[in-house]
Amino acid sequence: MSEAAASHTTDRRELTAAQRNAVAELLRVSPVADELGRRFAAAGHELHLVGGSVRDALLGRLGEDLDFCTDAHPDQTLAVVRGWAEAIWETGREFGTIGCQRDGLRLEITTFRAESYDQVSRNPVVEYGTSLAEDLRRRDFTVNAMAVSLPEHRFTDPYGGLADLAAKVVRTPGTPAESFGDDPLRMLRAARFAAQLRFAVHPDAYAAMSRMAADLDRITAERIRDEFTKLLTGADPITGLRLLVDTGLAERFLPELTGLKLEIDEHAQHKDVYEHTLTVVRNAISYEQDGPDFILRMAALMHDVGKPATKSVGSDGRVSFHHHEVVGARMTKARMKALRYPKDVTAKVTALVALHLRFYGYGRGEWTDSAVRRYVTDAGDLLSRLHKLTRSDCTTRNRRKAAQLAADYDALEERIARIEAEEDLARVxxxxxxxxxxxxxxxxxxxxxxxxxxxxxxxxxxxxxxxxxxxxxxxxxxxxxxxxxx
Missing domain, CATH: 1.10.8 (Helicase, Ruva Protein; domain 3)
Structure with missing residues (x-):
């Protein structure tokens, strides 16, 4: 059996579970969805629940945002929802989308589309389609190319999305070259899906991502930023990050990550900084308490990006990276600026990168109370994240050394607590x-x-x-x- 065919072989129990999830989720939203479907039908139009809404329903995690497609054009959609919707917005009108709200659900209704890129433009050329089949074909992946027609609840799955969902595989409806050529951002989105849903990218899609990575240069920094942020805050960002590096996509917008793969030669042995960085990201995630923390994860990802530029080999053959935290902070600021991250987010990540080595003099007993005060004051409201980043940075396999570092940091936190009990360090x-x-x-x-x-x-x-x-x-x-x- 071929690998592609194997990806479609799924356990009937998995499909049944997915279908049960979908029924339960659709029943929850059906009072609104079905009522809207009847209104479109009465006006002579089709209405279909599509994309991520169907996928999430099958996964049993449908939220309050529902996506629909229709053969109605925006003016016709407005005519259907006026007087029924509690609120209406037209911010997506130029892309054929009308938004509205009803009974706590946010609904986005988009005219069938056949949009594509002209292979040069950074923005999609939006053309209205004429059928559900055409609309589903232009979608990014098979798991997003399923539909539930309303109000009759007819399920449409022309590209095997249900089977791919059960197999946990990311595959394009048409050829990957066609899909990624229409919108190169889909290559980054494939890695994001791998990170968010813990899915594997189909070999054909993986090969196309490697072959077409340079096409990502056609996409605006803002769109890349948004996809990358979702990837890094996904359930399994390590898988997504490896895909970015291995396919060459990272080189197009985050070359510092690829640059961490320092050469290890027989005369100047040092740990693999790339693998160390991924471990630090994984460690940082383990310290999160209230959901994904982009600032902490980004600081963990960038904390050592200054090492390649500061690498030196001493006369004794030892490798060092003097002041890599200073260089790394400067590189981090420049990269996040290029990706159009907000200034306050950039400043916080940059500060954490700059401060991440400060602790490593503490264990020698050289810190006075003054040094502790400065540590706390310089960290400011980032102190909690700095604690987590510093602890995450300990990836040594030497158990004795790891235990000593942990004990030293425990002692530092206890000392901070003691001084804070005597003085209000947060408001020095x-x-x-x-x-x-x-x-x-x-x-x-x-x-x-x-x-x-x-x-x-x-x-x-x-x-x-x-x-x-x-x-x-x-x-x-x-x-x-x-x-x-x-």
Missing amino acids: RPDLDGNAIMELLGVPPGPIVGRAWKHLKDLRLEKGPLDRDTAEAELLRWARAEGIVG
């Missing part, structure tokens, strides 16, 4: 505020006040809380040394 401020500084030095608002404030904050971090008299004496001593007062 100078012992004198701006008004007190201006009054004592006799200066107006301006740069001098800012410099004095920073000096007092550094002093606060170094010595802990000061009483008012001591703080004023320290400020005057600094001001005289700076020539600000006589």
Whole structure:
């Protein structure tokens, strides 16, 4: 039996379970879906539940967002839902989509489409289709090319999506070359599906992804960013990341990841930084408590990207990566900017990359309370994530060394807790505020006040809380040394 044929051989019990899931989920939403279907039918139009909604129903996890397709054009759809929907939005109208809300469900109704790319443009050319069959063929994968017609609940599966769903395989309805040529982002989406659903990519699709990776350059940074974010926050991002690297897709938008595959030669042995990074990502996930944390996962992925640029081999043959955290933070900021991530998200990931090595001097007993205060203050609201990232970065197979690092970090956290019990480290401020500084030095608002404030904050971090008299004496001593007062 061929590999392709084998992917369609499924256990009847799996199909039955999927069908039972679908029935249960569809019954839950059918009061709204069926009513909408009857309204379209009365107006002389078709309506079909499609795409991810059908797939998720079969998986038993249908949410509150439902996707439909219809032969009605947007104006005709609006005529059907007006007076019935509780809210209507037309933001997707240029793509043939009308959105509305009813009984807590968000519904998106899209005219049959036959969109494609012109092989040069970064945006789809939207053309209305004329049939359900045509609409299903243009969809990305077979598991998204199934439909339930409403209100009669007729199931349509022309490309074996149900069998692929049971087999947990990502396959295209037509040839992969045709599908990926129409929309190259589908190659990245295939890796995302592997990460989100723990599916395997069909060999034909995998081969096309490797062959056509450069076509991803036609896609806007924003669309790539959104798909990559979904991949990294999926249930199994490691599988998705390996697919990106192995097919060459990562090289098109995240070359730093591919760059981690440093050559290991017989004269300068060091651990595989790429494999280490994937392990750190996996470790970081194990520390999550409230669902996927993109900032933590992205910091884990990028924490060592500065190593290739800082690699050096000493006279003793030992490999080192001095200041790779500084270089890595700079590279991370540039890459996330290129992918159009929000500035605040980029700043947090970059800060974690820059701080991830700070802990490694603690175990030598060199840290004063001042150093602990600075560690907490520099981390700010990222402290919890920094704890998780630092612990995740310990991937040594040396059990004694791993146990010592864990014990050292336990001790650091205990020390932070002790100092925080004595001082409010989350809100470390100078012992004198701006008004007190201006009054004592006799200066107006301006740069001098800012410099004095920073000096007092550094002093606060170094010595802990000061009483008012001591703080004023320290400020005057600094001001005289700076020539600000006589």
